[in-house]
Amino acid sequence: MKHELARYRWIVIVAAAAAVLPRLLPDRYAIHLAVMIGINTIVALGLNLLMGYAGQVSLGQAAFVGVGAYASAILSANMGISPWFAMAAGVALSALIGAAVGVPLLKLRGHYLAMGTLGFGMIVHIVLVQWESLTGGTIGIMSVPPLKIGGISFDSELKMYYLVAASVIVAMALAANIINSRVGRAMRAVHGSEIAAEMSGVDTARYKLQVFVLSAAMAGYAGSLYAHHTTYVHPDSFGFHYSIYLVVMVVIGGMASIGGAIFGAGAVTLIAEHLRSFEEFSTVAFGFILVAIMVFLPAGLWRGTAEALRRLRRTAPTPGEEA
Amino acid sequence: MAADQLLQLDRATKRFGGLVAVDELCFEVQRGQIKALIGPNGAGKTTAFNLITRVYPLDGGEVRIAGAPTRGLPSHRVAALGVARTFQNVQLFGNMSVLENVMVGAHTRGTSGLLSSALRLRSMRSQERALTERALSCLDLVGLGGISRDTEALSLSFGQQRLLEIARALAAEPQLLLLDEPAAGLSSAETVRLGELVQRIRDLGITVLIVDHDMDLVMQISGEVVVLDHGVKIAEGAPRAVQRDPKVIAAYLGEEA
Numbered sequence: 001m002k003h004e005l006a007r008y009r010w011i012v013i014v015a016a017a018a019a020v021l022p023r024l025l026p027d028r029y030a031i032h033l034a035v036m037i038g039i040n041t042i043v044a045l046g047l048n049l050l051m052g053y054a055g056q057v058s059l060g061q062a063a064f065v066g067v068g069a070y071a072s073a074i075l076s077a078n079m080g081i082s083p084w085f086a087m088a089a090g091v092a093l094s095a096l097i098g099a100a101v102g103v104p105l106l107k108l109r110g111h112y113l114a115m116g117t118l119g120f121g122m123i124v125h126i127v128l129v130q131w132e133s134l135t136g137g138t139i140g141i142m143s144v145p146p147l148k149i150g151g152i153s154f155d156s157e158l159k160m161y162y163l164v165a166a167s168v169i170v171a172m173a174l175a176a177n178i179i180n181s182r183v184g185r186a187m188r189a190v191h192g193s194e195i196a197a198e199m200s201g202v203d204t205a206r207y208k209l210q211v212f213v214l215s216a217a218m219a220g221y222a223g224s225l226y227a228h229h230t231t232y233v234h235p236d237s238f239g240f241h242y243s244i245y246l247v248v249m250v251v252i253g254g255m256a257s258i259g260g261a262i263f264g265a266g267a268v269t270l271i272a273e274h275l276r277s278f279e280e281f282s283t284v285a286f287g288f289i290l291v292a293i294m295v296f297l298p299a300g301l302w303r304g305t306a307e308a309l310r311r312l313r314r315t316a317p318t319p320g321e322e323a
Numbered sequence: 324m325a326a327d328q329l330l331q332l333d334r335a336t337k338r339f340g341g342l343v344a345v346d347e348l349c350f351e352v353q354r355g356q357i358k359a360l361i362g363p364n365g366a367g368k369t370t371a372f373n374l375i376t377r378v379y380p381l382d383g384g385e386v387r388i389a390g391a392p393t394r395g396l397p398s399h400r401v402a403a404l405g406v407a408r409t410f411q412n413v414q415l416f417g418n419m420s421v422l423e424n425v426m427v428g429a430h431t432r433g434t435s436g437l438l439s440s441a442l443r444l445r446s447m448r449s450q451e452r453a454l455t456e457r458a459l460s461c462l463d464l465v466g467l468g469g470i471s472r473d474t475e476a477l478s479l480s481f482g483q484q485r486l487l488e489i490a491r492a493l494a495a496e497p498q499l500l501l502l503d504e505p506a507a508g509l510s511s512a513e514t515v516r517l518g519e520l521v522q523r524i525r526d527l528g529i530t531v532l533i534v535d536h537d538m539d540l541v542m543q544i545s546g547e548v549v550v551l552d553h554g555v556k557i558a559e560g561a562p563r564a565v566q567r568d569p570k571v572i573a574a575y576l577g578e579e580a
């Protein structure tokens with residue numbers, strides 16, 4: 001069906017851009033940053049489904065990334081299990097833990113849910129630090145082997161880049177499909193009015209849990225990619241700071257926006273990287289940049305920039321052109 | 324005939340702390356009728372709606388829908404039994420379009436899950452087309468057929484928002500439609516059209532229970548009226564009889580009967 005394929009037209013553009021990008025990047029370090037942006041995009045997409053669309057805040061999303069990363073690292077580096085299997089296990093474990101903590105946590109609303117997920121994130125961080133025999137404690141786990149499928153080993157920045165880019169595109173397509181479906185509408189209805197959703201026959205508790213588990217699984221997948229990409233996992237990579245960064249990616253990318261995830265992840269990853277030289281002042285600078293974005297582009301980078309461009313281009317408003 | 328009783332409240336009771344908001348309320352709604360629930364502010368009308376739809380749990384008594392007790396059911400299961408409602412303070416999904424709002428109303432009429440949605444399987448797509456058709460016909464029915472389907476729900480006028488809520492409720496193809504003050508905030512012309520719409524809905528075979536303060540509307544369209552005051556039923560019967568009831572007059576005028 002022609003109409004059905006038209007739905008995926010954007011993929012051609014994004015895929016073309018993704019294919020060209022590495023040629024424009026100066027060095028391996030830049031490609032590494034692009035991989036990190038892609039990994040963060042996948043987490044931000046999942047978190048945006050949860051926060052932007054279903055209206056449920058998570059301040060502990062880093063924990064699910066950590067679970068995926070550590071599961072992959074422990075299974076492949078310490079136990080010699082095939083990295084692909086380790087990755088699948090990491091995704092499954094993240095989803096499972098998401099389901100287990102989601103059932104009690106999602107009974108909470110608003111600030112209380114934020115506090116609950118915050119606590120969950122801290123608990124996972126403490127476990128990663130303290131369970132030395134399994135996680136390597138504060139030393140972490142080194143020499144995580146690269147992903148390998150058939151004859152291809154994803155052992156270079158560039159190969160990893162293409163894998164991550166493909167993952168991002170697939171994740172975006174699936175997320176867009178979910179949003180525009182019965183399931184997606186039910187999730188958004190929970191955000192719009194929980195009582196009206198219930199009275200429309202939507203089992204709000206079930207859909208909240210579903211989107212929570214989905215976001216956890218996406219975070220777990222991204223975490224696994226991270227472990228095999230950097231070959232090294234450390235507990236502080238998955239602490240409270242990273243959870244906040246993830247929320248910030250969603251907010252500045254634009255709540256309830258699929259395309260915004262790339263921009264949010266890109267902006268935060270690059271800003272965080274470039275502010276490193278400021279050391280402790282980096283947090284201050286980061287805060288200023290955030291405030292500026294929220295003041296000037298409250299709809300997020302993606303939609304905010306598009307709107308600003310439209311306003312610039314439109315010299316006189318033409319009637320009947322709005323919406 | 325018991326089979327014709329779509330909704331039964333049997334000594335339904337709700338307390339908020341020391342206040343008895345609804346006190347041993349008993350009434351029935353027959354299939355195919357328009358019945359009104361009226362009373363002064365604070366009489367417990369919306370609370371009664373919330374008991375029927377199980378937004379609040381009952382503190383006593385029972386509510387039955389088509390003979391089946393609703394005790395212990397969550398609200399979405401009550402909806403699945405064929406009960407739809409609108410809200411006194413409009414509860415639209417502000418993050419969705421007009422069409423999507425109505426499509427959520429048809430949620431119980433679909434079955435697509437996460438996987439078939441993510442992959443857009445053929446079954447999901449044909450179901451999606453059917454849901455869209457249904458939603459569009461509901462928008463037509465309430466008179467919003469002329470509005471662009473992609474309009475944001477909250478950008479509609481207040482009167483249109485009330486109609487959109489009704490369209491959303493109808494999309495579920497309910498047996499029983501509960502309308503909570505649908506005429507509040509409407510102009511008199513809009514109210515007249517609303518009355519016609521409610522009668523058309525009844526003619527489609529949907530039973531209606533309506534709460535409203537607009538007495539002209541209520542008396543004109545309802546077959547029967549229940550009057551509440553301070554959570555207690557003080558009168559029930561044909562509109563004319565109820566209007567002449569001294570207890571009702573006293574409740575509205577605040578006199579001692």
